[in-house]
Amino acid sequence: MTAYFLRRLLGLIPVLFGISILVFAFVRAIPGDPARVMLGERATEEAVLKIRADMGLDRPVLEQYFKYIGGIARGDLGTSIFSQIPVTEDMKRRFPATFELSIAAMLFALLVGIPLGILAAVRRNTMVDNVAMAVALIGVSMPVFWLGMIMKYLFSIQTKIFPPSARISDVLSFGFEPITNMYVLDGLLRFNATVVWDGLLHLVMPAIALGTIPMAIIARMTRSSMVEVLSQDYIRTARAKGLVQRTVIWKHALRNAMLPVITVVGLSFGGLLSGAVLTETIFAWSGIGSWIYEGIFQRDYPVVQSGVLLVSLVFVVVNLIVDLSYALFDPRIQYR
């Protein structure tokens, strides 16, 4: 197990190295000149050339790349061209925002998707199954933007239950000192119930908007996996032994049905971290997705490179954790 884990960790190095090359190349392939974007719509050619030289953008691309890689090796991701703040500082604020949202979205997806899938499988080919799968189909087809706006209309404008945007109320944000920059967690750590409650209220709608598609996928995956497991001999044996339905499903069937679901959860979670741009835009959630998005528009190379590299790192780490977790659900799996 340990040897496997270390081998996988070492395997990450070439993956990340490859990603760094791709990101570096892609960022430079974006049309538009960072110097010109930085200087504004009316910049003179002279000003643009001077800034390009100052930023090292006039150097050969290979030289720029090795300088960048050298910086990463020293833990220096550079300074944002736009904000002049070290990229790591911005990252400490932006990444936890997305991480918090992604965890909430995944919790929603799991808490709704798995029971829905089980229900559909157990009541296969009944009205319950049809309704559950229709919900899943609607969920997977629902544009995040549309769902977000509908929720805002219903729950922010009409009923004023949930706030329409931001991570925490303006009033509360003054004077509250975050620790991790995940406000709900920080509220708990500071024993501040108001911040916890306010943070949760702000999380609900973005989490549902972001988690609906993974919820639908998980529901469908759980159903098909459960249907397969429920038809196996050992389930029939369990029933023949007189076990109650609840025990058969939750103890014997679900655990075996979870392996493909875990794979989907892993992939979805990585996707949530990188694909939350729309949700972050609709709910003015200042996270990593919008950070990279802004970086692209500002041609802020250090931000885009580091942001994409971080998301990629999280993606591969999450999938490594998923791979390692298989053994928890199926003891027959051994890592060599």
Next chain:
Amino acid sequence: MKKVAMALTLLGSGALIAAVAQSSKPIVVGSVGQPVSLASGKISDGNSIFVQQQIYDRLLDFKPGTTEVMPALALSARPNKDATSWLFTLRGGVKFHDGSSFDAAAVKFNFDYWWDDSRATFFKSGNSIVPDIFEGYKTSKSLIKSVDVVNNLQVRVTMNSPFANLDEVFATGYFGIASPTAIKKAGEDKYGTANTLASGTGPFVVKSWQTGDRILLEANKSYWKKGLPKAPGMIVRFISDASARVADLRAGNIDMIPTGALPYDTLPAIKADPNVKAVFRPGFNVGYLAMNQVAEFNGAKNPLANQKVRLAVASAINKKALVESFYGEYGVTNAYLPPLTMSWSYPKNQKDYVFNPEAAKKLLADAGYPNGFSMELWYMPVSRPYFPNAKPLAETMAKDLGAVGIKVELKSKDWGAYLDDVDAGKFQAYMLGWTGDYADPDNFYTPLIGPGTSKETGYNNPKLFALLDEARKATTKAKKAELYGQVAEILFEDIVKMPIVHSRPLLAQRAALEGWVPGPLGSEPLIDVTVK
């Protein structure tokens, strides 16, 4: 301890916390985006100008809701007889937010910061707006000759040629007076970023800038306008999506949307909600369709190089129907680049291109294109006051042009690249526009059609440029009207940037907000605004 200090810096100041705790309300503003920079004189985008209007004062200002100049940091601005020399007499006893004193030396420092490109650090601090207005920096062909300190409270600006409306230029949102101490402390190339912030003499002090999220401003308690600003602070939140901004306003999360422009299709929802109010900024802009006149385009003959073809395009587009359907009562179309508030500069016999598809077809046939031709039309990917949503407008124009045989390929690209390509003259036809900085037609002609724009459209008319030069130097309104009338008539025939619309940008506010008087110039300091 350092962490605590940093967190407090990030999250707001003690005074603002106290204000919030006491339930006196800071203004929460929904902005379309974050500033490019807080360094004055180095920006031209509306998001930057709005925030800078709160942080900085300018030498002069505009009376609320108008384009009429009034004293600000300068008590007076007096030109000599031919407007080649201006004496600014400054207000005494004013302090910058960092505690340093405002005086003539500070004004000269700011001018050098904007204009003096002989200094090694000049270009590192960003591009100045100066060349657009004064034709060049200090070492190049600038209209400004020198800036001299006369005494502690007087500055003389000497021009190379008459400049009759210099007072208006220095009232625009570009030229806030920044603290020299703060610029030197931050470093010219770092000043005005999220890391170093900014220091002016204005009604609000910037406390933090959380990139991508918000800027926090606190009322300047030592503001020289006693009793102002009325609000204890301001939170400028960046909410890029227009429908999200409206939802935030209706839910009471933000108090006002003072910049940018909301699409007109959001108006019914705003009007139907008793808690919010639609606000229309007086129109002071133009949205236009530019046609590139270079002889060859993409290696082929460019039909638009022919004046008859451009006139055919102008005749084929039903501008009136276009503006009526997309802008309703909040837009007008005419043939002139300056908005209606400057109609005194229009020719005596005003006219516009007449929608006439048959005439357009005949013109095309006369020009040698009886079966029409194909062309590219580029539309903006972003919302601007003149074109809140450019794509459907472009589609309608393409449909009109298609009816006379001009097959239009609609294209768009990322905004930064779009502007680059406009500057480089890479577009055959494109949509763009302009919001005025001050109430002189020169501000609509020189940046849009002056000598500096020749590369954009291949248009180079020395006669027109000479007229523009002469009009700028003119010291009487009658003379200006005569010269700009001639300019407009030439442009009507040459059809370079065909005006499509002068719009009244749609903004909005909570009903509970009071004291906001939106002016025509894009944004204003919110010194009288309160939120109940």
